Amino acid sequence: MTVPTYEKLTPPRQGTRVTVDANGRWHIPDDPIICLLRGDGIGRDVGEAPGITTCAARVLDAAVEKAYGGKRRIHWFDIHAGDVAREMYFPNVKDEQVNALSEDQQRQLYLPDDTLKAFEYYSIGLKGPLTTPIGGGFRSINVYLRIRFDLYACVRPVRYFKGVEAPNKRANKVNMVIFRENTEDVYCGIEFKSGTEKAKRIIDLLREMGYTNVLPSAGIGIKPMSPEGSKRLIRMAIRYAIDKKLPSVTLMHKGNIMKFTEGAFKDWGYELARQEFAAQTISEDDVYKGGDAKGKVIVKDRIADSMFQQVQLRPDEYSVIATPNLNGDYLSDAAAALVGGIGLAAGANIGDRAAMFEATHGTAPKYTGKNMANPGAVLLSGVLLLEHMGWGEAANLVNHAVESTFAESEEIAQKGPGGKLFVTYDIARQFPGYGEKAGVSSSAFSERIIHHLHGG
Numbered sequence: 001m002t003v004p005t006y007e008k009l010t011p012p013r014q015g016t017r018v019t020v021d022a023n024g025r026w027h028i029p030d031d032p033i034i035c036l037l038r039g040d041g042i043g044r045d046v047g048e049a050p051g052i053t054t055c056a057a058r059v060l061d062a063a064v065e066k067a068y069g070g071k072r073r074i075h076w077f078d079i080h081a082g083d084v085a086r087e088m089y090f091p092n093v094k095d096e097q098v099n100a101l102s103e104d105q106q107r108q109l110y111l112p113d114d115t116l117k118a119f120e121y122y123s124i125g126l127k128g129p130l131t132t133p134i135g136g137g138f139r140s141i142n143v144y145l146r147i148r149f150d151l152y153a154c155v156r157p158v159r160y161f162k163g164v165e166a167p168n169k170r171a172n173k174v175n176m177v178i179f180r181e182n183t184e185d186v187y188c189g190i191e192f193k194s195g196t197e198k199a200k201r202i203i204d205l206l207r208e209m210g211y212t213n214v215l216p217s218a219g220i221g222i223k224p225m226s227p228e229g230s231k232r233l234i235r236m237a238i239r240y241a242i243d244k245k246l247p248s249v250t251l252m253h254k255g256n257i258m259k260f261t262e263g264a265f266k267d268w269g270y271e272l273a274r275q276e277f278a279a280q281t282i283s284e285d286d287v288y289k290g291g292d293a294k295g296k297v298i299v300k301d302r303i304a305d306s307m308f309q310q311v312q313l314r315p316d317e318y319s320v321i322a323t324p325n326l327n328g329d330y331l332s333d334a335a336a337a338l339v340g341g342i343g344l345a346a347g348a349n350i351g352d353r354a355a356m357f358e359a360t361h362g363t364a365p366k367y368t369g370k371n372m373a374n375p376g377a378v379l380l381s382g383v384l385l386l387e388h389m390g391w392g393e394a395a396n397l398v399n400h401a402v403e404s405t406f407a408e409s410e411e412i413a414q415k416g417p418g419g420k421l422f423v424t425y426d427i428a429r430q431f432p433g434y435g436e437k438a439g440v441s442s443s444a445f446s447e448r449i450i451h452h453l454h455g456g
């Protein structure tokens with residue numbers, strides 16, 4: 001691939017590009033260049049006040065330094081999207097002019113060609129939150145990136161941190177990673193409005209095929225799911241479970257009703273496990289029949305509605321969940337709610353040739369420039385990035401340091417009001433007798449995590 005030239009970007013002088021070979025293997029040098037989109041709102045730095053992305057990057061750098069003693073180092077490449085990009089590349093375009101622009105021109109406002117070229121070349125990035133574009137044409141930066149770079153797996157780890165108030169009694173047992181298919185199912189957006197010519201044509205076809213119960217006035221949505229699309233997602237989930245020595249992969253589906261889409265997803269999942277991971281996996285059925293699961297990942301399936309109660313009642317029985325798009329959309333947020341703290345919801349969109357790691361919350365604009373939002377979600381997305389690179393030692397260091405930082409403040413709060421906490425406002429206000437004002441700044445919180453990285 002030729003080295004791109006940019007209108008307004010300057011790649012780092014040092015560092016080496018991450019590459020993916022023809023077999024889909026990622027090659028991570030010891031000095032990788034990683035794209036960094038600091039983001040809008042609480043993501044951006046304002047004057048002396050660092051945004052949450054900067055705070056997170058500082059912790060990640062410290063963890064890498066601590067884990068590898070200088071042998072490894074990330075070289076961040078600042079690239080831009082969202083309002084920040086619009087201000088930088090098109091400062092003179094006014095809001096009232098946006099709707100008159102073509103969809104691609106609107107895309108360039110929020111996702112400039114420079115950014116796309118850089119991400120295409122360097123393949124991997126960490127992203128803060130971005131403002132949703134105004135205007136009707138170009139609707140979503142995230143959806144565009146997913147489609148353009150075929151980031152087919154939306155990966156969401158959900159785990160409990162001691163010291164974070166959680167609504168569920170069994171929250172301390174929650175530690176799961178959800179792999180949600182990102183490109184098929186209802187996310188394809190194939191829909192026809194009630195009463196339109198296209199809807200009528202589909203309804204006529206359905207009637208010809210014998211489906212006479214569809215009213216002529218119906219709106220129509222199509223839910224395509226393929227073996228290739230399902231299997232590549234499930235393959236990623238099984239590989240993850242094997243690499244991390246996790247006990248199970250659960251295929252979540254609504255196959256009792258939607259047999260040829262969701263039911264097929266389940267069947268393709270078992271088929272894949274048999275064909276490609278026979279030595280490392282065993283089905284739950286085979287375990288029931290007396291099969292030996294020792295050292296193997298158990299592949300099981302659950303119907304979507306039952307899955308929602310299972311993650312609340314017996315969360316410790318689920319470690320990796322692979323699911324089609326819409327189920328995954330609902331389950332990711334419901335599972336995150338079990339453990340509390342939106343400031344901690346990490347995520348990633350991963351494909352075979354590119355991966356973008358990102359917080360799942362938004363830009364919380366009222367906190368822009370205040371150095372007070374929780375950098376935890378971006379930081380934990382950075383942990384996923386480290387894991388993806390195979391830098392597990394640094395990832396573990398961050399996880400433990402975050403655990404210690406929350407646990408320490410909880411211990412202080414348990415002694416009664418008035419103690420000095422080391423967490424941001426959103427966590428501080430959960431402790432009885434403490435309010436938002438007891439929280440520390442985003443930068444002080446991240447410095448405390450770094451303090452714990454070094455052993456506290």
Ligand code: NAP
Nearest residue numbers: 129130131132342343359360361362363364373374375426
């Ligand atoms: P939001 O930005 O997620 O904020 C909603 C509330 O969640 C905040 O007011 C705050 O609660 C809490 N919150 C979010 N992030 C936090 C953090 N890091 N630390 C502590 N608290 C945090 O949702 P929104 O206000 O609906 O959306 C704002 C903008 O973000 C919109 O333009 C939206 O489209 C965009 N957005 C972007 C993404 C993305 O880029 N991935 C995702 C969602 C939304 P309190 O007020 O209770 O303190």
